Amino acid sequence: MPHTLPKLPWDIAALEPNYLKSTMEFHYGKHHNTYVTKLNAALEGTGHENVAIEGLLTGLKTKDFPADKRQAVINHGGGHYNHTLFWNILGPNSTEEPFGELAEQINKDFGSFTEFKEKFATNATNLFGSGWTWLTVKKDGSLQIENTANQDNCLMDSDRKPIMVLDVWEHAYYLEHQNLRPNFITTFWKMVNWKQVAEYYALAKLGKTIINLDVVTA
Numbered sequence: 316m317p318h319t320l321p322k323l324p325w326d327i328a329a330l331e332p333n334y335l336k337s338t339m340e341f342h343y344g345k346h347h348n349t350y351v352t353k354l355n356a357a358l359e360g361t362g363h364e365n366v367a368i369e370g371l372l373t374g375l376k377t378k379d380f381p382a383d384k385r386q387a388v389i390n391h392g393g394g395h396y397n398h399t400l401f402w403n404i405l406g407p408n409s410t411e412e413p414f415g416e417l418a419e420q421i422n423k424d425f426g427s428f429t430e431f432k433e434k435f436a437t438n439a440t441n442l443f444g445s446g447w448t449w450l451t452v453k454k455d456g457s458l459q460i461e462n463t464a465n466q467d468n469c470l471m472d473s474d475r476k477p478i479m480v481l482d483v484w485e486h487a488y489y490l491e492h493q494n495l496r497p498n499f500i501t502t503f504w505k506m507v508n509w510k511q512v513a514e515y516y517a518l519a520k521l522g523k524t525i526i527n528l529d530v531v532t533a
């Protein structure tokens with residue numbers, strides 16, 4: 316089983332009361348874990364079993380890949396990658412605001428951090444059904460906010476690198492907020508680890524891998 320559930324970067328109860336331990340137990344322990352299991356099953360016999368997750372997903376929608384397995388790898392590989400990035404950009408000691416070069420670029424591309432948050436929240440609120448809202452980086456360092464449906468992500472069909480993401484599947488917030496997605500978005504800002512997002516921004520500008528996970532080979 317080459318892909319494995321990565322360890323959380325913080326204790327499973329560390330985001331309480333903003334994000335409940337009980338939510339994390341099923342969101343990470345069940346949902347994320349199931350994506351990893353199903354990804355390994357989908358990859359069996361494709362010859363892509365031992366490719367690390369970011370390389371596996373990059374260009375996946377258009378690259379040479381067994382056609383009968385592609386959608387399953389988009390769904391479960393995306394589920395694995397997207398949740399890993401999501402856990403990594405959250406944390407218990409949020410500064411609640413970006414700083415340094417990333418903050419300057421946010422001001423340049425969106426006007427201010429307040430305007431950025433409004434645009435991000437509007438995108439996340441208006442995403443119909445299940446999906447993810449992203450902050451991505453182009454090769455020139457500029458930033459975009461974009462949505463993807465289901466477990467898709469921008470690596471699969473673009474050259475933009477994801478550096479921050481919000482899960483807006485209902486399973487991500489139902490225990491805390493029931494159907495009230497906007498309340499989850501408000502809480503999300505209290506949990507973002509801007510230090511980590513800044514590190515991802517620096518990597519993205521250099522064209523480097525954002526999510527490095529070991530693939531366990533037999």
Ligand code: MN3
Nearest residue numbers: 346482484487
């Ligand atoms: Mn989820």
